[in-house]
Amino acid sequence: MKPVTLESIRIFLAVAEARSFTAAAIRLGVTPAAASKAVKLLEAQHGVIVFVRNTRRVALTEAGSVLYASLLAASSQIDDAFAALTRFRDRPAGTLRLTVPRALGALVLRELAPRFQRAYPDVSLDMSLDDGEVDLLEQGFDAGIRLGQSVAQGMVAVRLTGDLAWSVVASPAYFARAGRPRVPEDLVRHETVRYRFHRSKALAPWAFLRDGERFQVETGHKLVVNDTGLIADFSRSGLGLAYLPDIEIAHDLADGRLERVLDAFIPKTSGLFLYFAARTQSQPKLRAFIDMATADGLLSRSLAGSIGA
Incomplete structure (x- = not known):
């Protein structure tokens, strides 16, 4: 038996009313x-007559009245569900899922997330800290933040900061x-992390x-990790040189x-850079995040403050 379509239900309800x-x-x-064909198909599919028709009027049968009350x-509920979709179309709402690098992402979100939450209380931020490459669509993320060279091809990329300075560092004890x-x-000839x-x-x-x-330059190393925060910890502890932003x-x-x-x-x-698939950028929640993240050099000032602290 073919499933009843929403269109045939709509027609049945309209005729009944x-x-x-x-x-x-x-x-x-x-x-x-x-309209007549849709109702006849519904009746044929279920083997029940829902309307009595004559030249002057259309009336519900007993079975039709029961079906009408239920539908x-x-x-x-269906109308309410579709009406609720308008809140996602007209204003930022819902859950915005982001993937960001552990240490650099924490620096960015420490400034941006509280400000965004105050401005858009109907949006929940779901943030995953991950230094590796992430397939946004496969893993269900709306957007990501990465260094420019790490942004996947085919993504829209919006610059958040200027170029970053890096250093080779170690503790005084190591030197x-x-x-x-x-x-x-x-x-x-040195140990590196x-x-x-x-x-x-x-x-x-x-x-x-x-x-x-x-x-x-390829270096000698006894410590290899996939977390830059831990690399900094090891270097502070005198275990070797590190290359960090x-x-x-x-x-x-x-x-x-x-x-x-x-x-x-x-x-x-x-x-x-903030990056995302082109087809997702029209979502109000993501559009609002993009606008705030790129507004007035907010993040560049924040990160510059971190360096000067």
Whole structure:
């Protein structure tokens, strides 16, 4: 048996209320013949007559009256359900799911999330901290925040910050024990704490710049993790050199817990971007987040404050 369609239910209810196929058809914008055919199909599918028809009037049978009473309540719920959709169309509402890098994402959201919640109380923020690559559509996220080079192809990317400065750092205790590298090539004789990408399993490269040419150095390492916050912890503990963004270790640099080396050789990298699939950006909840995140350099000022703290 074919399932009853919402359209046939709509026609049945309209005919029952108007007691006329013609009046119901006019109300629904269909022909009287189409309305009659839909009702006849419904009756045939279920083997029950729901209307008594003659040349002057249309009346519900007993079975039709029972069906009408049941469907009327259900129809009201369906109408309410579709009416509720307008709140997602007309104003920011619902749940906005975001994936952000652990340390850098926390810096961004510490400033942005409270402000967004105050401005849009009908939107719930569901934030996942993950440094790895994430397929937004596959994993059900509305948007993500990543460094520019980590944004997947085919996504719309909106810049949130300027380029980021990075440093090779270690604790004073490590430098006292192992000395300071003077050129990037010296790193092969040092212990380093390296970052491994979650999905590709590759080690994040340590990139340097000399005479306008970029190059990489492979380092000795006994510690490899996929969390930059833990890398900073290990480096503070004297376990080796780390390659980290300045905004993540600003307080350590200011307090002397970590010290820089090789400054002259380290290039900046692309800043943070908010990215999302093109077809999702029309959602009011995401549009509101995009507008706030990019408004008046809010995040760049916030992150600059973190560096200067």
